[in-house]
Amino acid sequence: MSKKVITAFLIAAGMTGGLILNSSQLNVKAASKGIVNTTKMTFLYNEQGKLVKDRALAPKTAWVYDQQIQIGDQGSFYRVATHEFVKTSDVSVQHGKTENGIVRTGSNGALMYGYDAGNYKATGTKLAAHSAWQYSKVDNANGKTWYQVNADGWINSDDASTSNFINNSGVAKISYAPASGINLWTGYGTHKVASGQKLTNGSEWNFSQKVIDANGDAWYMLGNNQWIEGTYTKITNQVFDTSAAQNWDPNFAVVKVNQKASVYNDSNYKSGVKESSAAGTLLQVASTEQTGNVIWYELSNGGWIPSTVVTEMTNYRSPVALNGKTKQQTIDAVVSAAKQQLGKPYIWNAKGPAGFDCSGLMQYVFRQATGQNIGSWTVPQETAGTKVSINQLQRGDLVFWGPSGASYHVALYLGNNQYLNALRPGTNVKIDRISSSFRPSFGVRVFK
Structure with missing residues (x-):
C-alpha cells in the first residue's frame, strides 16, 4: 500500500512552543475507507488505546483513514496514521456528494434518519406527506438514494422522490416597514446571491412557484430564478396545493x-x-x-x-434543535439575543433588526440564537413546542395571549413573572410583568 503524508498535526496543549510537526516525521497509509472531520482539537491514541501525549489533530480539519478497529473495552477507533488512531466518537465521517435540489415526500410522509459510523439510523421524526424539501447532499446506500434535508437529517427514496416545487402561484405583497425594502435574490435558501435589486414595502408581485428550504423558510419565485423571502411578504394565493x-x-x-x-x-x-x-x-x-x-x-x-x-389544523413541524449545546446554554443564548433588542421600536410586521412587532421579535431572537425558524407570526409559533399552562411557565418559554389557534400577542418568558416583548405601536421592546389586567392565556415550551 502506498504512503500518504499527514502535514497538519498540532502539538498538544502544554508542549513547548506549540510548533507544527515537520511532514517528514509522520507517515500514514493511503486511505481506502474514507475521510473523517474534526470539530475540535482531537486526541490521538496508539494500538493499545493509550493517549499519544505530544500531539493532536487540529480543529476543523479532514483526515483520511484506512481502517476501523475495536481496542479492548475502550471502543471503536479510526486509523489515521500508521500507529495512531482517533476515537470514532470524536470525529464525523464524510459521506455523500454535494448536490442541490428539491425532494418531495410521498402520501405516507418520510421517516428522518441520522448518519452514524457508516449507518443510517431512524430518529423517530417524520416529515409530513406531500411536503417539499431542499436537499444539499445525496448518498447511495443499502439500495436506496438518500437526501440530506437538514444538518443532521436524511430521508430516502422509499419515502420521497425528487420534485420541483410546491404547486403554488399568486401575488406576494412586500410587507417590510424599512423604506429600503427587501432584496431580490438569484436562487434561494443557502444558494441565494444578491441581485442588487430591492423591492419596496407595499409593492405587489406575481409569483409562479414556492419552495420550503432546508431551514424551513418559504421562498417565492417571481421570474427566471428570481426569488424573495416569504418572511417579508403577505401572500394572496391563486393556486394553492391543498395536499401540502x-x-x-x-x-x-x-x-x-x-x-x-x-x-x-x-x-x-x-x-x-x-x-x-x-x-x-x-x-x-x-x-x-x-x-x-x-x-x-x-x-x-x-x-x-x-x-x-x-x-x-395541527401542522407537523420539527422541534428546535439544541445543536450540540445543553438546554440551559440554548435558553441562555435566546434570552441574551432577546435582551440585545431592548429599546428598539415596535413596527407593525417588522422582523428586525431595526424594529419588530411581537412575533417578528420572537422569530428574530430564536433565529439569532439557534439558527432555526419558529414561524413568522403568532399562530405558527404556537407549534414551536409543547403547550403549557401559565402556572407552569419556565424561563425560555413562549407566552401567548388569545385562544390557541388564534393568538394575537407573543412574548418570551424570562422567569420571576417577567416577559420580554414588543407590545404595540408607540412603544419599544421592553420587559413587563404578568398582571391580572393583561394576563397571558398559555405558554409553549420550545426546549424540553
Whole structure:
C-alpha cells in the first residue's frame, strides 16, 4: 500500500512552543475507507488505546483513514496514521456528494434518519406527506438514494422522490416597514446571491412557484430564478396545493371549514359576503384579528372568516434543535439575543433588526440564537413546542395571549413573572410583568 503524508498535526496543549510537526516525521497509509472531520482539537491514541501525549489533530480539519478497529473495552477507533488512531466518537465521517435540489415526500410522509459510523439510523421524526424539501447532499446506500434535508437529517427514496416545487402561484405583497425594502435574490435558501435589486414595502408581485428550504423558510419565485423571502411578504394565493396544507409552513396556518360558511370582505359580519366555502375546505390563514368577542382569520385570498365556523389544523413541524449545546446554554443564548433588542421600536410586521412587532421579535431572537425558524407570526409559533399552562411557565418559554389557534400577542418568558416583548405601536421592546389586567392565556415550551 502506498504512503500518504499527514502535514497538519498540532502539538498538544502544554508542549513547548506549540510548533507544527515537520511532514517528514509522520507517515500514514493511503486511505481506502474514507475521510473523517474534526470539530475540535482531537486526541490521538496508539494500538493499545493509550493517549499519544505530544500531539493532536487540529480543529476543523479532514483526515483520511484506512481502517476501523475495536481496542479492548475502550471502543471503536479510526486509523489515521500508521500507529495512531482517533476515537470514532470524536470525529464525523464524510459521506455523500454535494448536490442541490428539491425532494418531495410521498402520501405516507418520510421517516428522518441520522448518519452514524457508516449507518443510517431512524430518529423517530417524520416529515409530513406531500411536503417539499431542499436537499444539499445525496448518498447511495443499502439500495436506496438518500437526501440530506437538514444538518443532521436524511430521508430516502422509499419515502420521497425528487420534485420541483410546491404547486403554488399568486401575488406576494412586500410587507417590510424599512423604506429600503427587501432584496431580490438569484436562487434561494443557502444558494441565494444578491441581485442588487430591492423591492419596496407595499409593492405587489406575481409569483409562479414556492419552495420550503432546508431551514424551513418559504421562498417565492417571481421570474427566471428570481426569488424573495416569504418572511417579508403577505401572500394572496391563486393556486394553492391543498395536499401540502398540513405541512408546517413558516408563513401560514391552515383552518378547515366545519360546515358551509360565508367568507367576508373584512373582520366583521357587516362588511359583506365575499364568497362561500364548502364544508371540509382547507383555507390558508395569513393573520388573525379580534373584533369584539370574535376571533377572525384573514385568509390568503384576502377574505375573512370567523373562528366559530372553522377548526385549526395541527401542522407537523420539527422541534428546535439544541445543536450540540445543553438546554440551559440554548435558553441562555435566546434570552441574551432577546435582551440585545431592548429599546428598539415596535413596527407593525417588522422582523428586525431595526424594529419588530411581537412575533417578528420572537422569530428574530430564536433565529439569532439557534439558527432555526419558529414561524413568522403568532399562530405558527404556537407549534414551536409543547403547550403549557401559565402556572407552569419556565424561563425560555413562549407566552401567548388569545385562544390557541388564534393568538394575537407573543412574548418570551424570562422567569420571576417577567416577559420580554414588543407590545404595540408607540412603544419599544421592553420587559413587563404578568398582571391580572393583561394576563397571558398559555405558554409553549420550545426546549424540553
